[in-house]
Amino acid sequence: MIEAHELSKEFRDRKRGLVRAVDGVSFTCRPGRIFGLLGANGAGKTTTLRMLATLLTPTGGRALVAGHDVASEPEKVRAKIGFMSNSTALYGRLTAREMIEYFGRLHGMDGAALRARVDTLIGELGISEFARGRCDRLSTGQKQRVSIARAIVHQPEVVIFDEPTNGLDVMTSRTITGFIHRCRAEGRTVIFSSHIMSEVERLCDEIAVVHDGRIVAHGTMDELRAKTGRTQLESVFLALVGEPEEVAS
Amino acid sequence: MRAARTVFLKEMREMLRDRRSLFVAFVVPLLVMPVIFVIVALTAKSRERTDREEVLPVGLINTVAIPGLPEAIGAQANLAPRSFAVREDAETAMRDQAVRAILIVPIEAAGAFLEGRAAAAEIVYDGASDKSRLARDRLEKVLQEAEKAEQLRRLEARGLNRSLLEPFDLKTTNLATPRRTGGFVLGAILPYFVILWTVVGGMNAAFDLCAGEKERGTMETLLVSSASRRQIIAGKVGAVWCLSLASALFSLVGLIVSLSGTFRAVAHIGGETIEVSYGSIAAALVTVIPLGLMMSSVLLVISAIARNLKEAQTYVFPVSMSVIVAAMLSTILGQENTLALAAVPVLNTALAMKQVLAGIFNVPFLALSLTTSVVYALLTLKLAVSMFERESVLFRA
Numbered sequence: 001m002i003e004a005h006e007l008s009k010e011f012r013d014r015k016r017g018l019v020r021a022v023d024g025v026s027f028t029c030r031p032g033r034i035f036g037l038l039g040a041n042g043a044g045k046t047t048t049l050r051m052l053a054t055l056l057t058p059t060g061g062r063a064l065v066a067g068h069d070v071a072s073e074p075e076k077v078r079a080k081i082g083f084m085s086n087s088t089a090l091y092g093r094l095t096a097r098e099m100i101e102y103f104g105r106l107h108g109m110d111g112a113a114l115r116a117r118v119d120t121l122i123g124e125l126g127i128s129e130f131a132r133g134r135c136d137r138l139s140t141g142q143k144q145r146v147s148i149a150r151a152i153v154h155q156p157e158v159v160i161f162d163e164p165t166n167g168l169d170v171m172t173s174r175t176i177t178g179f180i181h182r183c184r185a186e187g188r189t190v191i192f193s194s195h196i197m198s199e200v201e202r203l204c205d206e207i208a209v210v211h212d213g214r215i216v217a218h219g220t221m222d223e224l225r226a227k228t229g230r231t232q233l234e235s236v237f238l239a240l241v242g243e244p245e246e247v248a249s
Numbered sequence: 250m251r252a253a254r255t256v257f258l259k260e261m262r263e264m265l266r267d268r269r270s271l272f273v274a275f276v277v278p279l280l281v282m283p284v285i286f287v288i289v290a291l292t293a294k295s296r297e298r299t300d301r302e303e304v305l306p307v308g309l310i311n312t313v314a315i316p317g318l319p320e321a322i323g324a325q326a327n328l329a330p331r332s333f334a335v336r337e338d339a340e341t342a343m344r345d346q347a348v349r350a351i352l353i354v355p356i357e358a359a360g361a362f363l364e365g366r367a368a369a370a371e372i373v374y375d376g377a378s379d380k381s382r383l384a385r386d387r388l389e390k391v392l393q394e395a396e397k398a399e400q401l402r403r404l405e406a407r408g409l410n411r412s413l414l415e416p417f418d419l420k421t422t423n424l425a426t427p428r429r430t431g432g433f434v435l436g437a438i439l440p441y442f443v444i445l446w447t448v449v450g451g452m453n454a455a456f457d458l459c460a461g462e463k464e465r466g467t468m469e470t471l472l473v474s475s476a477s478r479r480q481i482i483a484g485k486v487g488a489v490w491c492l493s494l495a496s497a498l499f500s501l502v503g504l505i506v507s508l509s510g511t512f513r514a515v516a517h518i519g520g521e522t523i524e525v526s527y528g529s530i531a532a533a534l535v536t537v538i539p540l541g542l543m544m545s546s547v548l549l550v551i552s553a554i555a556r557n558l559k560e561a562q563t564y565v566f567p568v569s570m571s572v573i574v575a576a577m578l579s580t581i582l583g584q585e586n587t588l589a590l591a592a593v594p595v596l597n598t599a600l601a602m603k604q605v606l607a608g609i610f611n612v613p614f615l616a617l618s619l620t621t622s623v624v625y626a627l628l629t630l631k632l633a634v635s636m637f638e639r640e641s642v643l644f645r646a
Contacts, residue, residue, distance in 0.1 A: 053473050056640050079475040088473070089466035093266040094259070105255040106474035150470065 001066060001189055002029040002052060002158060008060030008213075009047050021047040023213035024061060029191045029206075031157070034184050036204030037193040038237065044213040045193035046085070049162045052191070053083045066157045066189075079107060082151035085162030092136030096127055096146045099135055100153050107154035121149040141172040148179050159183045161192035165199060177203060197233040211241040252476035256484025257491075264454050264492060274450040274492050278500030282442065283507030304329050305384040308339040308351040314359035315368060317398070321391050322352075328387055340373065349384035350374040352392075365403055436606035437580055439533070440599040442504055443497050444576040447537050448544045448569060450496020451489040455548035458485045459637075460561040468643065482549065482637040486630060489545035497537045501530065532605040536615075539622035540598040544572075546629035553636045556645055571595070579603055585611075591618035594625050 009022040022044045029035035037045045050056040052065055054074035063070045066080035090099050100121060104114045122131050125145045130138055135146060151159065161180065165173040180203055183190045194200050200207055201221055209217045209224070217224055217240045225231055228239040238244075264270050306329040312318045322330050331348060333339035339351045351373040362368035372388050375381035404411060412418075462468040471481060547568060555561035572595055579599030582590070586604075591597045597618035604611055636642050 050644075055469060055472055056644065075475050075477055078473055081473070083469075083473040085469065087466040088470040090470070091259075091263060091467055092465070093263045098259075098262075102255070102259050103470075103474055106252055106471075106476045108251070108475065154475070 001031055002027075002035075002063065002191060004028075004048075004052070004061070004063040006061030007048065007051060007058050007063050009044075009051060009056060010059045020213050022051070022058075025210075025213070025215050026061075027208050027215065027218060029158075029189050031189045032184055032187045033205040034180060034190045034192065034203055036200045036207045037191070037210050038195070038197070038200045038207055039193070039210035040195055040241075043210040045195075045210055046162050047213075048210070049083075049085070049160050049191070049193055052077075053081060053160055054078055079154065080157045082154075082156035082159045083162075084147055084151045084160070084164050086164070086166045087162075088147060088151075090135040090138075090143055090146055090150070093134060095132050095134055096138065096142075096149075097122065097131040099146055100127075100149045103150045104153040109154060117153060117155075118149075121153060125149050140168065141175060144168065144172050144175055148176070152183075156188065158189040158191070161190070163193055163195070165194070165196070173199075197237060201233045209237060209240045216240050216242075250480065250483065252480040253483040253487070256476065256481050257487040260454075260458060260485055260488035261491065264457075264488065267453075267457070270453045270457065270492070273453050274496040275499050278442075278446045278450065278496055279503040282500060283503045286504070286507040300383060302327060303380075303383075305350075305380060305387065306331055306348045307384050307388060308333050308342055308348040310334070310336060310339055310351065311354045311356065311358075312352060314354045314356070315362055315370075315395070318354075318391075318395055321395055322388075325387060325391060328384070328391075343373065343375065343381075349378070349381045350388055352388050362399075436603040439501070439504055439606060440579050440602040441576045443501050443533070443537060443602065444540065444572065444595060444599055446500035447493050447497040447541050448548075448572050450500075451493030451541070451545050452548055452565065452569075454492050455489045455545060456552045456555070456558055456561040456565075458489065459549060459552035460555040460558050461552075463555075463643075464557040472643070478638045479634055482553075482634050486542070486545050486549055486633060489549060490541050493541045493545055494534075494537065497541065498534060501534065505530065526608075529606050529608065533602045536598050536601045536605065536619065536622075539619065539626040540595065542626035543594065543622065543629045546626065546633040549633045550629070550636050553633070553642055554645075575599065585609075586614060588614060588617055590614075592621045594622070598622055 005026050006024045007022060007026070008020065008024050011019045011021055013019045025044070025048055027035070037048060039045050047056060051058050051070060052063055054070050054077050057071055065077045068076040068080065070077050090096075091102070094102065097118065100118050101114060104118060109117065122128050125148060127142075127145055127149060130142050133142075135143065138146065159180075161176075164176045164180075168176070177199070180190055180192065184205075192203070204221070206220055207218070207224060208215045217227060219227070221233070224236050224240070228236045230236050230239055304327050307322070309319065309322065309330050310333050312322065312332075319330070322328060331342075333342070333351070336351075336353060339348065339353075342348045343351060353371040353373065355369050355371075358368035358370065370392065372385050372392075374385035400414060401411060404413065459468070462471065472478070548565070551564045551568065552561050555564055575593070575595035576599050578596055579602075582600065586600050590600055591614050601615050601618040604614065
């Protein structure tokens with residue numbers, strides 16, 4: 001469960017002065033459902049997710065992740081979340097197995113329990129054949145699978161994905177989207193961000209459209225269609241953020 | 250602190266798999282420094298030999314005026330005398346490097362010398378040429394010998410004793426044991442190199458552990474684990490500290506092996522043997538421990554602030570320059586230092602190490618220097634932790 005209430009983040013930028021990257025965002029993500037943040041680059045998606053993952057501290061509002069406050073109990077929050085983005089890379093000089101074990105240990109796992117969990121993940125995600133290979137020698141697809149294992153080694157209640165399929169080929173993207181579906185089936189709370197309309201449409205139970213740090217619309221795909229009176233997600237999106245559609249489309 | 254231990258062990262494992270870090274931290278101090286020392290020592294030795302043996306042509310004008318002088322010059326195996334009639338010819342020859350220096354005795358000198366007065370003499374040389382200076386020194390030496398012989402002759406002619414001119418019969422005795430002499434020689438250069446390696450040895454690793462992680466995108470992966478920032482940075486500082494101390498140890502071993510080899514050769518000439526006690530070396534290493542922690546913390550602060558490896562390497566420049574200057578100062582300053590110097594970071598460690606190696610145990614100085622080093626180490630560690638806890642530092646756009 002994620003509850004964000006009037007969540008805000010201000011940065012001090014040398015050139016632009018005070019920047020409100022996220023401006024009073026509120027939403028709720030429930031277990032067993034996939035919540036999507038849809039928005040253009042720079043809309044505030046990454047900042048929002050980074051606040052939920054306790055990488056950044058909110059400057060306003062509050063957020064509870066798995067019952068813990070992100071600002072006052074960051075370590076408890078991190079124990080309950082699995083976070084993946086395209087800037088969560090692997091340690092090149094560790095083997096795939098060592099990588100997963102290392103993060104298990106950082107989450108306080110140890111001994112036989114850790115070994116059993118790592119074995120399970122290696123089996124389930126098809127990592128066995130390259131488990132002893134160094135991470136910097138793995139293919140992109142193999143790396144993604146190790147990243148998934150790393151993110152869920154501690155059985156997190158909440159899984160946060162920041163543009164997880166950005167820059168990946170179709171095959172590798174499928175590994176990720178398959179994994180997102182699995183997380184929902186297992187009853188985890190899933191939140192993910194993307195600027196790819198079709199991906200959001202295909203995966204999400206609920207969508208929040210983010211623009212300029214604010215949520216401009218919120219609901220299921222059908223609700224958003226009804227609200228704008230359009231069927232194509234792209235047109236729905238453009239209508240919601242208030243951009244005129246190109247004449248050709 | 251279990252997470253700190255996990256981070257520490259993982260960082261050590263990764264560093265030991267990184268050939269570049271290992272090369273800089275271990276191979277260079279252990280092997281490259283000794284090789285440089287051996288080359289320098291051999292060059293110095295061969296230089297010394299050519300300085301002694303190379304035959305230098307010198308021009309002589311009217312030296313026959315002083316009885317015995319041409320013979321004395323001719324007796325020098327490393328001088329090749331050539332007579333000239335006029336000064337201009339001799340100076341032309343010197344410009345063509347056919348002679349390296351000229352000894353001129355004016356006509357009237359003969360009379361003065363015989364009458365027991367001071368005879369004028371002049372040596373012409375080229376101050377910008379090593380060989381000319383060397384030829385000048387050799388001619389001067391011959392003249393000094395001739396002067397001494399003439400002094401004795403003149404004194405004896407008047408029935409006087411030599412002691413009239415040399416009221417002191419001076420003799421110097423060296424009380425230092427070979428061990429202390431060794432400590433002194435080592436103490437002059439060793440702290441400089443050991444301190445340099447304490448910094449350089451951990452530098453690569455320190456930059457890799459924050460700036461490198463940002464660059465490679467593993468920092469976020471690490472920060473979303475449930476380990477606290479404090480534990481993560483503690484593990485990282487520990488790993489860099491370990492590597493920097495190992496590097497200092499390796500440089501010490503490399504230096505002592507190469508220096509003892511080199512000095513044995515040099516000592517043969519000087520006739521002195523050189524020894525260093527293992528106790529002194531161990532004590533010298535202890536002084537590096539707090540310095541290692543301080544430098545590891547400083548390097549990690551830089552590494553945390555930097556957005557990538559390149560930035561870290563730029564930011565570290567003033568730090569490494571200050572360390573080099575402080576370490577160099579220790580080679581200039583003596584072993585008897587005022588207590589105030591014990592409060593200067595880096596320099597205090599260098600001086601403490603120098604004293605310990607020379608067998609001087611100045612307890613107040615050592616205690617103060619160790620205490621201040623520990624305080625500086627803890628302060629910089631605190632700074633590293635607070636930097637690592639600041640999101641504006643870790644997520645600099």
